[in-house]
Amino acid sequence: DAGVTQSPTHLIKTRGQQVTLRCSPKSGHDTVSWYQQALGQGPQFIFQYYEEEERQRGNFPDRFSGHQFPNYSSELNVNALLLGDSALYLCASISDRVGYGYTFGSGTRLTVV
Amino acid sequence: RKEVEQDPGPFNVPEGATVAFNCTYSNSASQSFFWYRQDCRKEPKLLMSVYSSGNEDGRFTAQLNRASQYISLLIRDSKLSDSATYLCVVNSGGYQKVTFGTGTKLQVIP
Numbered sequence: 340d341a342g343v344t345q346s347p348t349h350l351i352k353t354r355g356q357q358v359t360l361r362c363s364p365k366s367g368h369d370t371v372s373w374y375q376q377a378l379g380q381g382p383q384f385i386f387q388y389y390e391e392e393e394r395q396r397g398n399f400p401d402r403f404s405g406h407q408f409p410n411y412s413s414e415l416n417v418n419a420l421l422l423g424d425s426a427l428y429l430c431a432s433i434s435d436r437v438g439y440g441y442t443f444g445s446g447t448r449l450t451v452v
Numbered sequence: 453r454k455e456v457e458q459d460p461g462p463f464n465v466p467e468g469a470t471v472a473f474n475c476t477y478s479n480s481a482s483q484s485f486f487w488y489r490q491d492c493r494k495e496p497k498l499l500m501s502v503y504s505s506g507n508e509d510g511r512f513t514a515q516l517n518r519a520s521q522y523i524s525l526l527i528r529d530s531k532l533s534d535s536a537t538y539l540c541v542v543n544s545g546g547y548q549k550v551t552f553g554t555g556t557k558l559q560v561i562p
C-alpha cells in the first residue's frame with residue numbers, strides 16, 4: 340500500500356519562473372493539504388483540497404494555487420517565484436471520514452536562485 | 453500570540469535520560485492533538501496522538517492539560533535514535549486542518 344508520493348524530489352528554479360509540484364495521496368485518503376517548511380521552521384499550512392475544491396487556505400498569496408483531480412491527486416502551482424519561496428513543500432493526506440493523523444509525503448525541495 | 457508554540461531547543465541529553473517537552477496552544481476550542489517526529493531533511497511522521505486522559509506508547513508518554521492549554525511529551529530512557537525534531541500539532545477547527553509548532557530539537561548524546 341503506497342503512502343503519499345510527491346514529485347519531483349528536488350527542483351531548482353529561477354526567480355520569476357513558475358513551478359508545479361505533484362502529490363498522490365495515500366490509498367483511501369480523499370483530502371490533501373499542502374505545507375511549506377522553511378529551514379528550521381515548522382510546516383506552514385498553504386491550503387487544503389477536498390472533493391476537487393479548495394476548502395481552506397492559510398496566509399499565502401494568490402501566487403500559490405492548487406488543484407485536485409478526481410482520483411484525489413493534487414498539484415501545487417507557484418507563480419512568479421521569489422527567493423523566499425525556497426523551502427521543502429510537503430503534501431499530506433488524510434481521510435475526511437476518519438480524520439486521524441496526516442500521512443506526509445517525503446516532500447519536494449524547491450530552491451529558487 | 454502564535455497558535456502553537458514550542459521551545460525550539462536544542463535539548464542535549466545523555467543516553468538513558470528522561471526528557472520532556474511542552475507545547476502551548478492558543479485556541480481553547482482545539483479538538484485534537486498530536487506529536488510528530490521529523491528527522492533531518494525528512495518528512496514529519498506521526499509519533500502519537502494525545503488523549504485527554506494521557507496515553508503511553510513504550511518509552512513515550514503524552515499528556516494534555518486543557519485548563520492550561522498545553523500538551524507534553526515525555527521520553528524515558530532516551531536512545532541515540534530518538535535524536536530528531538519533535539513537532540507539536542493541533543487541530544483547531546473543522547476540515548482536518550492542523551497547525552504545527554516550530555518543533556523542539558532533541559539531541560541524545562552518547
